[in-house]
Amino acid sequence: MYHYTLSQWLFFFYFYCFFGWCFESTYVSICQKKLVNRGFIRGPFLPLYGSGAIMMLLVSSPMKGNLVGIYIAGCIGATVLEYVTGVVMEALFKVRYWDYSHKKLNFQGQICLESTLCWGLLTILMTQFIHKPVEHIAMLIPHKVLLLVVAVISLYFIADFVTSFQVAMDLRDILVKAEQAKQELERMQKRLDVLIAVANDEREAKKEKRLERREELVGTIEEAFAQLREALPASELLKEKREEILELRDRFIGNKRVGEEKEQSFIHNFIKRNMLKGNPTMTSHKFHDTLEELKKSASEYRRKR
Template sequence: MYVYTWYQWLLFFFIYCFIGWVIESTYVSVKSFHFVNRGFLRLPLLPLYGSGAILMLFLSLPVKGNLLLVFLFGMVGASVLEYLTGYIMERLFKMKYWDYSKNPLNLNGYVCLGTSIAWGFLTILLTEVVHRPLEWLVFRLSAASCIFLVTGIGILFVYDTIQSTKAALDLGKVLESLTKIRAELEEVQVQMSLLKAETAQKVSELKSETMQMAASVKEETMVKLTSLKTETTNAIKESTLAERLQALTETREKITSRLTFYPKGLLRRNPSASSRMFGEALRELKENAKKFKK
């Protein structure tokens, strides 16, 4: 069993990518109360499911007929694949495209016990129920038909993968830039607050000293000059900080407003995506993507 040509294996891969997309999109759409084209790609394909299905078929070969071992092999194999895929994607793109951190018994948010068990049952369902009619259907196709389908879908798949990878890399750069700008904005705001407090304190002290000092014209003039100098220096600093604050705010708005269509689509397709390093920036971009959709 499972002795196929290279193009039949590829066709199975694309079929299971599509089935995975249907499952994920249906689940997320029902949960969100609106249609969500789920996944990393724009095509209705989820490579993780396609890769997982092919892996499940390979792993189940040595233990075919033993449902317990099929369950265990599928659960472990698919969980390892899911963990490695999630880990690599987060390192490359600065985001988790799925996150099980809130689920019990999870491992770094990439996998959790619940989904691992689900993978095991899906392996049994796949090998015992789903794959047999699909195998019969693929065997009914001629070699030319299979190669034509695989070539056509493969070209679209590769193109979409390249474009989606570029979009994800761009999105990661935007997250880094926004996070740096947010940190600078907070720093400037703190400096302005400290400067205002310092100015108010110095003015108050100078007024108090002026009232206590003898009514000497020379001394009074020196106090006024000192006060004026202090206020002028702080005013210049405050003006500079205000200009810097305005420039940073405008830069942040330009980044969020000019975010291209593909990264925004990537955000909408992955509403549960998270980022440990750039969480605040990601939330801001998600809100911006919602506005763009409207």
């Protein structure tokens, strides 16, 4: 078993958070062909790698000298950690920061066989080669100096994590409210279809057309209001519905303005905008269209600047 002080454990955690950030940022930057500050938090840390490294040390400790045992323990331990972290983050933030749905033999898109096998290899690499010199460095640092270094990094890390957590919650609120607004627009569209049918003296409303993107819904509703404006003076039936039409229009204008203001506020914020930039593979099954529109808007804003 490893016998480290709390400050040494924290030093290892932060070291491997930084190591993971270097690895992921380099890999994603190469794939994206541009510099990407990878990760949930904005500083040079990836907490999943730090917690994963600590977990690897703990689960492999009873298997010292047994490479097969270390490999299996690393596969199981890291996969469980990745799955639990992914499920909790998706439940909290409504988005996935990684998604293996396109990989073969995946489970719920949170884990896959390929990553599990890689975790086992990484456990052997870390415990047999990487950790030994890192441990040596930690042992050379005087206790008081190490304590000071860890304390300073901890303050920065906590402040960064709290800020990033709030940004992620803001993104979640935008996605949830945008989906609610979209559902409201769909209900509004159906009612307007009926009113237009009345204006045209039709017995049935036109066939429902499923619109996936909010922009399409907005355009369709704006067109419907224009048609009603033209038909209103000549239709006695519509005159009776005048108050309802005005109410629908006011709700539409108000909801559209509020939604646009929230999204623009998010995109214009450097930290929030970089949350999207630093996680290009971020996805959401329930809020996919809204998230992609937000990413597109943020990317266009960066280009204009």
